[in-house]
Amino acid sequence: MTFPSVRSRLLLPVSLCLFLTLAIGSSTRATIQYTVGLEHPEKHLFHVTMVIPGVTGEVTVRMAAWNALYQVRDFSSRVQQVEAVAGSEKALVEKVDKQTWRIKGTGTIKISYAVYWDEAGPFASQLNSEHAFINPAMILFYVPLRREEDVSLSVIFSSSTWSAQGPLWTSLFVSGPNHADMFTAPSYDALADGPIEVGKIERFELPGVTPAVTVVIHGDNWSKKRVEEDLKRICIYELKLMEGAPFEHYMFILHFGKGAGGGGMEHMNSTAISAYSDEYLPGLAAHEFFHLWNVKRIRPATLEPVDDTKEQFTRSLWFAEGVTNTYGSFTLVRSGIWSKEQFYADLGEQITELEGRPANRWQSAEQSSLDAWFEKYPLYNQPEYSVSYYTKGQVLGNLLDILIRDRTGNEKSLDDVLRSMNTTFAKTGESYRDSLDVQLTTESVAGESFQEFFRKYVAGTEPFPYQPILGLAGLTLRTVEHRKPALGFFLEHEPNGPFVVGAVDSEGAAAQAGLRAGDVIVNWNGAEAPRRVERWLQEQKAGELLKLRVRREDKEMTIEFRLGEIKETFYQVVEDSHAGEKARHIREGMLRGETSAVLVH
Numbered sequence: 352m353t354f355p356s357v358r359s360r361l362l363l364p365v366s367l368c369l370f371l372t373l374a375i376g377s378s379t380r381a382t383i384q385y386t387v388g389l390e391h392p393e394k395h396l397f398h399v400t401m402v403i404p405g406v407t408g409e410v411t412v413r414m415a416a417w418n419a420l421y422q423v424r425d426f427s428s429r430v431q432q433v434e435a436v437a438g439s440e441k442a443l444v445e446k447v448d449k450q451t452w453r454i455k456g457t458g459t460i461k462i463s464y465a466v467y468w469d470e471a472g473p474f475a476s477q478l479n480s481e482h483a484f485i486n487p488a489m490i491l492f493y494v495p496l497r498r499e500e501d502v503s504l505s506v507i508f509s510s511s512t513w514s515a516q517g518p519l520w521t522s523l524f525v526s527g528p529n530h531a532d533m534f535t536a537p538s539y540d541a542l543a544d545g546p547i548e549v550g551k552i553e554r555f556e557l558p559g560v561t562p563a564v565t566v567v568i569h570g571d572n573w574s575k576k577r578v579e580e581d582l583k584r585i586c587i588y589e590l591k592l593m594e595g596a597p598f599e600h601y602m603f604i605l606h607f608g609k610g611a612g613g614g615g616m617e618h619m620n621s622t623a624i625s626a627y628s629d630e631y632l633p634g635l636a637a638h639e640f641f642h643l644w645n646v647k648r649i650r651p652a653t654l655e656p657v658d659d660t661k662e663q664f665t666r667s668l669w670f671a672e673g674v675t676n677t678y679g680s681f682t683l684v685r686s687g688i689w690s691k692e693q694f695y696a697d698l699g700e701q702i703t704e705l706e707g708r709p710a711n712r713w714q715s716a717e718q719s720s721l722d723a724w725f726e727k728y729p730l731y732n733q734p735e736y737s738v739s740y741y742t743k744g745q746v747l748g749n750l751l752d753i754l755i756r757d758r759t760g761n762e763k764s765l766d767d768v769l770r771s772m773n774t775t776f777a778k779t780g781e782s783y784r785d786s787l788d789v790q791l792t793t794e795s796v797a798g799e800s801f802q803e804f805f806r807k808y809v810a811g812t813e814p815f816p817y818q819p820i821l822g823l824a825g826l827t828l829r830t831v832e833h834r835k836p837a838l839g840f841f842l843e844h845e846p847n848g849p850f851v852v853g854a855v856d857s858e859g860a861a862a863q864a865g866l867r868a869g870d871v872i873v874n875w876n877g878a879e880a881p882r883r884v885e886r887w888l889q890e891q892k893a894g895e896l897l898k899l900r901v902r903r904e905d906k907e908m909t910i911e912f913r914l915g916e917i918k919e920t921f922y923q924v925v926e927d928s929h930a931g932e933k934a935r936h937i938r939e940g941m942l943r944g945e946t947s948a949v950l951v952h
């Protein structure tokens with residue numbers, strides 16, 4: 352996935368990739384049948400019925416606690432009105448725990464309930480007057496003991512549902528009123544990994560890409576020419592890099608526009624991506640498409656089998672997400688979407704982001720992976736508490752690529768590690784043992800030990816030796832220092848709520864003046880608090896007075912203090928004009944995705 356957050360990560364959503372794993376048809380062979388009603392979208396309630404045949408005595412059903420993000424979000428808290436019938440008799444429904452129900456009965460049990468969703472983006476589901484986007488795991492119960500059985504799903508909506516929106520499209524490629532479209536899937540898990548888009552959609556195939564890649568778009572702020580050209584370059588490059596497609600048909604579900612946010616979510620044969628406009632698509636799409644291999648098929652053992660009832664801990668996200676970011680940037684420069692200057696600028700920004708976080712000194716790439724489940728807590732995302740496995744992993748990927756090229760005289764690269772893991776693990780259905788198998792594969796490609804590298808920089812927190820490694824690729828790391836005013840506290844804002852003081856820097860002037868976390872801002876220098884505080888700060892100078900009127904436990908008070916100052920270090924990656932022949936070969940090889948033997952003088 353890719354998150355668009357304070358860390359400028361990519362968050363990725365899910366789409367209707369059902370059509371790869373699910374055959375469209377009228378088959379009623381499926382054992383467990385779901386129907387999802389989309390009537391009255393203004394109420395944002397998905398009406399679900401689940402028919403379970405062959406029940407003896409009782410059946411237990413459950414809803415996933417997490418999906419699409421490494422965050423327990425308790426989808427069952429959105430469920431209402433669970434009822435069941437056994438044959439024609441009302442059946443007893445008993446809640447067992449927060450996400451599990453037990454229904455008494457024998458024969459065919461029919462369960463009905465409603466689920467509320469109105470959240471934009473690939474990590475959620477949404478039913479509103481514009482469209483329906485469904486991550487099936489967020490709305491469907493499953494039978495824990497029968498999740499391997501084949502299933503069917505029908506989506507029902509009437510001609511009036513989106514009648515004002517123009518033609519109706521579903522990702523089933525059917526339009527028209529009063530129809531029920533049926534998907535079948537070989538298991539609940541296959542169904543859960545296929546998001547569904549229904550509503551006013553545009554759809555086209557990418558020309559010149561084989562196997563077929565379909566694009567489904569909801570929203571505005573995009574041009575077909577640009578979307579087509581960027582996605583085509585990305586797909587063609589990555590399919591060549593990984594020596595062929597692991598799918599028969601792939602789908603991009605894209606949500607563009609103001610309310611779309613940003614981010615992407617990978618699925619087995621599709622992705623769902625949200626972006627403000629098509630300008631932001633390439634970075635998201637290059638990352639998500641590469642997930643077809645890295646994470647969806649090259650699977651860490653710690654994420655298998657998936658346990659959607661509680662947190663599932665893995666140390667591998669620095670590779671699964673971070674190195675996928677490395678390949679996102681490799682793809683953009685190698686396919687010509689980025690210039691090499693843009694590639695260097697991005698790498699410099701990643702290093703700046705990483706080194707700007709105090710937590711980089713004590714949180715390893717593996718620990719950041721393990722603690723992914725904390726990302727739902729805003730404090731954890733602050734620079735003092737965590738680094739991103741996206742950022743740290745992306746930089747590690749770049750360093751590994753240069754080292755492998757250097758050790759092999761530019762005959763091998765990180766590309767060979769990914770291809771080897773694809774052959775050894777993905778194609779045999781085996782999962783890899785987190786960092787250990789990444790290390791062993793790197794060693795077998797490079798022909799020497801990487802034990803110390805993994806111990807110091809992947810499991811450990813030793814400072815990255817940027818200059819010695821970048822120098823091997825004819826690159827130099829420059830530092831530029833800036834001073835800027837500092838608030839001394841974080842400002843938090845709930846949608847439609849007041850501005851509230853978040854964490855306060857205990858050493859800063861705000862803390863010394865008595866400001867506390869939780870104080871509600873009543874006014875800010877006599878006016879409303881700035882909506883974009885970073886932009887406001889850019890217009891201030893250190894030492895200027897900030898006068899806050901705050902409310903604390905029903906009392907109002909005025910707190911004033913002078914803005915502090917912080918020093919920021921920016922890193923820039925630039926070419927070394929004195930680089931030797933071998934280093935220049937490595938640099939060109941990395942930028943072009945090529946290997947060729949270098950004569951070492």
Ligand SMILES: [Zn+2]
Nearest residue numbers: 352353363672
């Ligand atoms: Zn990702």
